[in-house]
Amino acid sequence: MNNHMQKYYIFIGGQKDLSILELQALLKEEIFALSEDILWVETETDMLKLQDRLGGTIKIAKELAVVPFESIEGFLIDYVIEKNPERKKITLGMNIHPEKYMKELFPTYSSLKQNVPFSVRWCQMKKNISSLVTFDQIMSKEVSCEFNIFCFSGVDYILTETISCQSPKSYALRDYEKPARDGKVGMLPPKLAQMLINISDNSPYVWDSFCGTGTLVFEAMLMGKTVLGSDYSVDMVKASLQNISFLRKKFSDVDFKEEDIFFHDVTEKEEIPYNIISEGYLGEALQDMPNYEQLEKTDEELSALYKQAFSHFYASGIKQVTLCVPLYYIEEKNEIMKKTLASIQKSGYNLRDLFGNNEPVIYSRPHQKVFRQICIFDRRDTK
Incomplete structure (x- = not known):
């Protein structure tokens, strides 16, 4: 168990009802729906350790921040720099939900690449990373990170980082x-x-x-x-x-x-x-x-x-x-x-x-x- 509460976002698969029942059985906290296939929960449970046991959960992300649109680029730039103190080449992925916000957030890709003091490789631009195989490729790199950005309120943007996913292999x-x-x-x-x-x-x-x-x-x-x-x-x-x-x-x-x-x-x-x-x-x-x-x-x-x-x-x-x-x-x-x-x-x-x-x-x-x-x-x- 962690010693503090952390908000997690849980991507579930096609068996929605069964996936929710599974999470309810293993977590004592209430689980909420962000969208049709994304849930969230605030818990002390170490969700990274729970991933391999969950049949209905495709991947899990932890919340980093909730910011207005104009603060997204600055936050991500600072976060990536802090994550990579040795200034090695970093592989990044990013998913936008709903995808209709992809166009307005697309400049973030080039801005982040230009404003960090090391080499950046983006994995799959212009569309969300739907394949767990692609996510595996990102996380197999020495330094890597996958972001998920949610904007279902139309105002604030929730910035998250993927911490785990199911293993296709x-x-x-x-x-x-x-x-x-x-x-x-x-x-x-x-x-x-x-x-x-x-x-x-x-x-x-x-x-x-x-x-x-x-x-x-x-x-x-x-x-x-x-x-x-x-x-x-x-x-x-x-x-x-x-x-x-x-x-x-x-x-x-x-x-x-x-x-x-x-x-x-x-x-x-x-x-x-x-x-x-x-x-x-x-x-x-x-x-x-x-x-x-x-x-x-x-x-x-x-x-x-x-x-x-x-x-x-x-x-x-x-x-x-x-x-x-x-x-x-x-x-x-x-x-x-x-x-x-x-x-x-x-x-x-x-x-x-x-x-x-x-x-x-x-x-x-x-x-x-x-x-x-x-x-x-x-x-x-x-x-």
């Missing part, structure tokens, strides 16, 4: 470069796995009862949690073990024992009192976009599966289950698995209203046939 390693992948059973993205873990109550013990290729198990291990993974498919258990063994060589601080990944059918009782966090079963892979007939078929299948599974979870004393339940987008409407959700709640668990509006929290990506409804089920004292 690290996510690629934990996703596309794993040796065991299986598109037929679906592949949980590491960022979604992180968000599922983060929005769940902060239990140090996690059981992924549908571990698949081991994505969520490994992400929980990276967070330092004690983790168990199981699956009803022997092939998936083998895939998890293969992937985690591969990733442990890249991330040496992960604590893992092979016996922590095991075969188990969730319709059979297992005395493990850990909180469950899992993608769950999303139904059979679809060749085409879903229809109402497919919705009814999948809902019936999952209802029967989870009726048994949650009855066993309840008997084992499991207090919380975080799960993805499939959601179909049919005829321009989100269609939830009503029977499945009802079956789970009859088994002794309440579906948490995550935003207090009785609306489902959805994870979706372009061209997906099946969306995911993000659910947290809390155990009742009595069924």
Whole structure:
């Protein structure tokens, strides 16, 4: 923890609701929206240390100053000079939000370059730096800085410096470069796995009862949690073990024992009192976009599966289950698995209203046939 409050600006990705839930779960302070995809918070928490854990946060910037337009150039010149006392060549980037102010702020590029006593290289001028790869290139230089300038009030300008961003290389390693992948059973993205873990109550013990290729198990291990993974498919258990063994060589601080990944059918009782966090079963892979007939078929299948599974979870004393339940987008409407959700709640668990509006929290990506409804089920004292 820092010993003082710092204002941070948080750039979130396409999963807005889930990204906000994740931040609310990890920060005690209230979070505010600056724009559709930029939030801000004033906190003592060291946000730099938090970045690698956040699946929904693309990058984080710290506030430097709030100034009128005529003070921007002078402030940035002084800041860059102070940041570079050895007068080495510096690489800079700058983003303007909203972009309509880009034209009036464009002279800042040349002014800053001309008024500092060392060489300046601007990375990408005339447009915002949207690529994390480009940001990585900036920050890989010996001396570098990326500024973000916000003017949503039309009066004052908020000057910020980027302190961290997601690592495309690290996510690629934990996703596309794993040796065991299986598109037929679906592949949980590491960022979604992180968000599922983060929005769940902060239990140090996690059981992924549908571990698949081991994505969520490994992400929980990276967070330092004690983790168990199981699956009803022997092939998936083998895939998890293969992937985690591969990733442990890249991330040496992960604590893992092979016996922590095991075969188990969730319709059979297992005395493990850990909180469950899992993608769950999303139904059979679809060749085409879903229809109402497919919705009814999948809902019936999952209802029967989870009726048994949650009855066993309840008997084992499991207090919380975080799960993805499939959601179909049919005829321009989100269609939830009503029977499945009802079956789970009859088994002794309440579906948490995550935003207090009785609306489902959805994870979706372009061209997906099946969306995911993000659910947290809390155990009742009595069924």
